[in-house]
Amino acid sequence: xxxxxxxxxxxxxxxxxxxxxxxxxxxxxxxxxxxxxxxxxxxxxxxxxxxxxxxxxxxxxxxxxxxxxxxxxxxxxxxxxxxxxxxxxxxxxxxxxxxxx
Numbered sequence: 788x789x790x791x792x793x794x795x796x797x798x799x800x801x802x803x804x805x806x807x808x809x810x811x812x813x814x815x816x817x818x819x820x821x822x823x824x825x826x827x828x829x830x831x832x833x834x835x836x837x838x839x840x841x842x843x844x845x846x847x848x849x850x851x852x853x854x855x856x857x858x859x860x861x862x863x864x865x866x867x868x869x870x871x872x873x874x875x876x877x878x879x880x881x882x883x884x885x886x887x888x
Contacts (some may be wrong), residue, residue, distance in 0.1 A: 799842035800871060801881050808836065821880060826879075831856070832870055844885060845871075 805820040808828075815833030817826045828836055831852075838851055849863050858866075876878040 797844075797885055798882050799844055799885050800848070801839050801842040801883075802836065803879050803881050806879060817879075819877065823880065824877070826877075835867065835870055838878065841879075842883065864876065 803821075807818045807820065809816055810829075810833075814830055815828040815836060817828055817836070818824070819826070834852065834855065835848060838848055843851075845867065848861070848867050852858070852861065852867065853863050856863075871880065875882065
């Protein structure tokens with residue numbers, strides 16, 4: 788598993804500000820205002836992007852996706868880890884320590 792993203796409940800993931808996102812034939816595409824790059828998030832990436840409008844833990848993301856798509860736990864965790872790692876590398880997400888209320 789890629790160690791760039793923590794798959795624990797100790798962190799929450801959310802969108803970083805400064806991105807313009809649009810739907811194109813079922814896929815989401817995004818322009819980062821900060822780095823000037825375009826990204827094709829695809830269908831699953833777009834679903835993850837929509838989910839992290841509000842801060843979520845890794846497990847919350849995986850559970851929500853598994854309820855929407857037919858995918859096993861391990862594959863879902865790997866896909867989410869890979870996608871979040873790419874977003875983190877390009878500064879497109881915010882990762883914060885979870886604060887229990």
